[in-house]
Amino acid sequence: MKLQAVKGTNDILPEQDARWRSVVDAAAEVLGTASAGRLTTPIFEHAEVFEKSVGDSADLVVQKEMYTFEDRGGRRLSLRPEFTAAVVRAFIQHGMHTRPLPVKLWSAGPAFRAENVQRGRYRQFHQVNLETIGNATPLADAEAIELLYRTLARAGLTRHRIQLGSVGDPEDRAAYNAYLREALAPHAAELSEASRERLRLNPMRVLDSKDARDQELIAGLKRPLELLGDEARRHFDAVAGYLTAWGVPFEVDDSIVRGLDYYRRTAFEVHYVGIGAQSALGGGGRYDGLVELLGGPQLPGIGWAFGIERVLDALEQEGRGEAAVEGPVLFLVPLDDAAVGEGAALARRLREAGLRVEFAYQRRNPGKGLKDADRAGARYAALRGGSERERGVWQLKELASGEQREVREDELAPLLQAGAPGATKEL
Numbered sequence: 001m002k003l004q005a006v007k008g009t010n011d012i013l014p015e016q017d018a019r020w021r022s023v024v025d026a027a028a029e030v031l032g033t034a035s036a037g038r039l040t041t042p043i044f045e046h047a048e049v050f051e052k053s054v055g056d057s058a059d060l061v062v063q064k065e066m067y068t069f070e071d072r073g074g075r076r077l078s079l080r081p082e083f084t085a086a087v088v089r090a091f092i093q094h095g096m097h098t099r100p101l102p103v104k105l106w107s108a109g110p111a112f113r114a115e116n117v118q119r120g121r122y123r124q125f126h127q128v129n130l131e132t133i134g135n136a137t138p139l140a141d142a143e144a145i146e147l148l149y150r151t152l153a154r155a156g157l158t159r160h161r162i163q164l165g166s167v168g169d170p171e172d173r174a175a176y177n178a179y180l181r182e183a184l185a186p187h188a189a190e191l192s193e194a195s196r197e198r199l200r201l202n203p204m205r206v207l208d209s210k211d212a213r214d215q216e217l218i219a220g221l222k223r224p225l226e227l228l229g230d231e232a233r234r235h236f237d238a239v240a241g242y243l244t245a246w247g248v249p250f251e252v253d254d255s256i257v258r259g260l261d262y263y264r265r266t267a268f269e270v271h272y273v274g275i276g277a278q279s280a281l282g283g284g285g286r287y288d289g290l291v292e293l294l295g296g297p298q299l300p301g302i303g304w305a306f307g308i309e310r311v312l313d314a315l316e317q318e319g320r321g322e323a324a325v326e327g328p329v330l331f332l333v334p335l336d337d338a339a340v341g342e343g344a345a346l347a348r349r350l351r352e353a354g355l356r357v358e359f360a361y362q363r364r365n366p367g368k369g370l371k372d373a374d375r376a377g378a379r380y381a382a383l384r385g386g387s388e389r390e391r392g393v394w395q396l397k398e399l400a401s402g403e404q405r406e407v408r409e410d411e412l413a414p415l416l417q418a419g420a421p422g423a424t425k426e427l
């Protein structure tokens with residue numbers, strides 16, 4: 001049997017690493033300017049952390065998307081399907097409510113959902129996540145959304161769009177769900193199976209259906225945004241007001257419902273046209289009540305997550321694909337046996353000085369050695385045999401120009417560190 005990565009999981013190859021890290025670095029930089037601290041939680045948690053928080057009707061639970069297993073001690077554990085519940089668990093466990101509020105925590109790492117695999121939808125994927133805990137004002141929502149927008153811009157995106165909605169307060173949700181149940185009850189038999197199930201558990205989620213017939217049935221119905229209570233409406237208007245004032249481009253989306261049950265009021269997504277059906281780069285919202293639900297103090301929260309794989313896909317659409325792996329600046333070629341150890345020792349010293357240096361592991365003739373250096377992507381090759389040893393030098397050759405000079409070992413580090421294209425000429 002040929003061993004392969006598990007379906008829905010991906011290897012991140014060296015040539016993808018620079019792009020990958022640049023997305024996480026953009027988050028560290030932008031979120032750091034807003035005093036968010038990085039929190040790294042374990043990849044698995046007690047299953048109830050997620051079961052309690054995402055809600056009975058969430059896809060994660062209903063469609064059994066969580067990877068839950070029993071360990072040898074009989075504990076029920078889940079690979080995290082998202083960060084929010086784990087971050088809130090850590091916030092409570094470490095008594096962070098005593099810190100100046102709000103506490104802003106960001107995270108990055110893998111998450112796991114047993115989903116149907118397609119472009120942009122994997123079983124192990126990666127998220128950058130931000131949570132702001134302890135402030136209920138619309139200003140905190142606008143700040144979080146602005147940070148999401150700017151993080152993606154800093155990562156290199158220019159065509160991402162924020163869609164802003166509201167799922168209302170719990171009583172608004174209840175009223176809307178009752179409205180949908182009543183409106184759809186006569187057509188229940190015509191709905192897709194998934195939507196019939198949603199109609200039973202969380203009618204709002206029927207709006208998210210991709211099924212064409214479902215969409216026809218709900219086309220004429222009122223949207224959550226039309227049935228907001230006064231407070232949720234004021235909150236929504238204030239968030240929109242800040243974003244407008246700050247010049248953050250967004251569109252009002254009256255039918256954002258989100259797939260997790262903990263949301264209250266503000267709900268938003270960020271989309272990117274051109275990466276296929278899974279065009280949501282990220283999403284989030286307010287989750288007042290969740291901290292308490294998980295056993296903590298009564299504190300509100302707002303946050304978001306974006307999927308790194310989808311952002312990388314979008315970056316590729318913008319012509320910012322993989323960067324070539326940087327080759328070594330110097331490749332050492334031993335022309336006799338004694339030079340093999342000398343080359344390795346010199347490489348070690350130069351690496352200590354921070355230079356990227358590679359060497360041949362065995363004696364080479366000059367032609368083969370230069371070919372090795374070229375294949376490794378090196379800028380210079382340095383060769384040494386008996387006559388160079390006698391004079392205490394290496395023959396340094398710039399591969400692109402073919403220019404060659406003799407250099408002493410102690411001259412190499414400063415020369416390469418200067419890195420000037422004409423460096424060899426000045427010798």
Ligand code: HAM
Binds near residue numbers: 084123126282303
């Ligand atoms: P979510 O909408 O479930 O929200 O996921 C956020 C983003 O993660 C999605 O927009 C998508 O880019 C990415 N994502 C989700 N599932 C997959 C998958 N199977 N394959 C690839 N990418 C995926 C949450 O996770 C919430 N915890 C966000 C949040 C934070 N709300 C409040 N705070």
